[in-house]
Amino acid sequence: MAETMIKVRNLTKYYGSLLALNDVSFEVTRSEVVGFLGPNGAGKTTTLRILTGYQPASSGSAQVAGFDVFSQSKQVREQIGYLPENAPLYPEMRVREYLQFRAGLKNIARGVISKRIEYVTERCWMKEFVNRPIGHLSKGMRQRVGLADALIGDPKVLFLDEPTIGLDPTQIRETRNLISELGQQHTILLSSHILSEVEATCSRVIIVARGRVVADGTPHDLSARLSEASRLIAEVKGPEGPIISGVKNLPGVKQVETSHEDGWQRLRIATAPGVDVREQVAKLAADRGWNLRELRREVANLEDYFVKIVAEQ
Amino acid sequence: MGRVWTITRRELLCFFCSPIAYVVLVVFLAFNGYIFGFLHFRSGTESSLRPLFGYILPLVLVFIIPMLTMRLMSEEYRSGTIETLMTAPVSDATVIAGKFLGTFLFYVLMLLTTLIYAAAVYAFGSPDFGALWTGYLGLLLLGAFYISVGLFFSTCTSNQIVAVVCSFAVLATLAFLTGAISQHVEGATRVIVQHVSITYQFSEFVQGAINLNNLTFFVTTTLFLLFVSVKVLESKRWR
Structure with a gap:
């Protein structure tokens, strides 16, 4: 039995009186690439924010890599890489400076930092702009910097919120291939509202709508289930x-x-x-x-x- | 501790990546230079930095420090980088401490430029070094307090203008208005108003005395504001 990397139990989240997540439960085992699919406003980002320890849930529990996201938030954050929606970055920093900063925050040993930067630079095709200021980069390049940041700590679990949004078709294809490759070493939960993306990269799909999980299975299973x-x-x-x-x-x-x-x-x-x-x-x-x-x-x-x-x- | 330093370094670097640091430095240097060079530095005057320490710096800083602190947290909220920052394995206290220290080091750098006036006074007179050092100690404490006020308001809002205006209003009240207000109140209220006056708390440092009351005032208010900032940052998660 493969190790459970993400375990979500009856997660509910209210924003004021607005119900954003309604009793969501699912599990993800090691080395799975799971697509979190749903229309805009379905609760995808909220779920990722709870799992990454950014926001607490109103009720329910969640574990990532064996740690509780609420009571052991710091341990969870040491195990994960997170690419938030739209990849927020500091425009005034250069890519390399930014990655050094992030590596420092993630407590990567000083001797390994430059090695890790070299690895992620290679992995995310950033060689030609690694010394440029982030503010001068195109949307696609920034997205890759965000992905590189998520990867730099060699995390057990990767959370990617709409990783291909804003990319051109070639970049989308490259990013999907990259995600599929990364799936061999990391457990990945990616959110998307693009179906073909999830079909192409994920071994399993969880469909959410209006804060609820409405389907869970392989892309093939789900298609077959259609009457x-x-x-x-x-x-x-x-x-x-x-x-x-x-x-x-x-x-x-x-x-x-x-x-x-x-x-x-x-x-x-x-x-x-x-x-x-x-x-x-x-x-x-x-x-x-x-x-x-x-x-x-x-x-x-x-x-x-x-x-x-x-x-x- | 290593992570505090990581954040501190980034903050320092950012000051020099943005025009704000240069604008602030130029204003600071020009103003001090004018006051010192034209109004104070002439034969027959006392060989000390007392006017600079006593009136000029504390008041100039009321305007300058909020400009340095306004973006500290507000910018993170507005650009969304707060999400990557808070999902990295760092505590809220580490973030606040790093931001505070980064700004404080930049402030120390600013203060270092005033050493040239000390050198000038030393070259042409015989200043009282004791009063010089206590003056600098006072300025460090005062700056730390100003920065913590600015950082607190920056932690409260994603709008830099709101942050700068609120910090300025509070600092200006404590620095300028307390004197006037204390004239119109009586008894215990008057004592309280006098004691929260920055000018009052700062004056003994300029005269060359380190009074434990003044020291305690600046250290505890700074620590308290930093503590409240951490709590405000923490509470942001719940909204």
Whole structure:
């Protein structure tokens, strides 16, 4: 059994009378890359702030790397790297100065500091601007400096709040690759409202909406859980009536919609979850002598699931 | 302790990265230079820095110190760097201590520039060194107190203007207005008003005496304000 790195139990957070987190519970084990997904204002940042010891929760408990975030806040902060939303930095400092400052705060041994700076500079592609003032850097560069800061202490757990926000497409791709690589050494909890990002980088997804966890599983599981997951598209040429009634009578088929396309019948077949009738449809077409030019399964992606589950709330 | 020094160093560095430090230094030097060079440094006057210590510096500092302290915490709140700072393994007290020390060292640097006046007085006269040292000791204590007032208000707000105006108002009241106020009140109130007057607490240092009452006043008020600042910073987490 892998070691539990993050353990969240019934976490609730009020801002005044506003309920930001409502009874959130989840666990993350060592070396998992978990995506914390939700629309804006769902409580992602609040959760990360509680886990990093920046804000206390109203009730509930949370442990990071075996320490309680409230009563052992300092020990927790020694084990983590945190990239807050928008990567706040000191614009007047140079990148190297900033990293030295942060390394000092994180109590990294004096002899190791320059080695660690070299490592994170390499890792986050910052070689060409490591001596420039932070105020002169582009958004993407700053984001990388923030990530480098999170990494500098070689933390057990990394919290990344919207790590790719404000980056251009190339940088987004590079950052995702970096996160996937880092996932081999660190436990990562990253928040995002971009689905493709989470699908691409995370081994597990926790979806939050309005302060609640509404789903938790691998991206694949979550897609499969969608009830319309097994929808078939078939294009058949033949008499309309018999085709519809024939397909409808197949076991597991719930609904058939048709449309016409240059002489072909385009069927959209909805089935019960987990039922695949492709073979039967092909057999039926062959038996009756209909022509069949397309037969495929339309797999719902995480996006469909996300939209559905958020809309349900 | 190492982490306090890390923060102190960053603060000192930041003073020199921003124009504020240079503006403040220039104003400070120009003002002192004018007062000392044109009004005080002539034959026939007493060979001491008493006018500089007694009236000029404490009053100039009322304007200058809030400008140095206003960004200490306010800037961290406004830019969001407070989040990275407070999620690093440092305590609230370490942050406040580091910020205080950084500003205090910059202030010491400012005071060092006035040594040139001491040298000038020494070259052309025979000053009382005892009064010179107690004057400097008084100035260090006074500066520490001013800085802690400024740091306290900077810890309270993310708005630097609010921080600078509030610190200025409090320091100006304690430095200028207490004298006038004490004329209009009687009895115990009068004694209290007189005792919170900075000019009153500071005057004996200029005359060459280290009075335990004055020493205690500056040290305890400074420590108290630093303590309250730590508590204010702590309370920010709960909002």
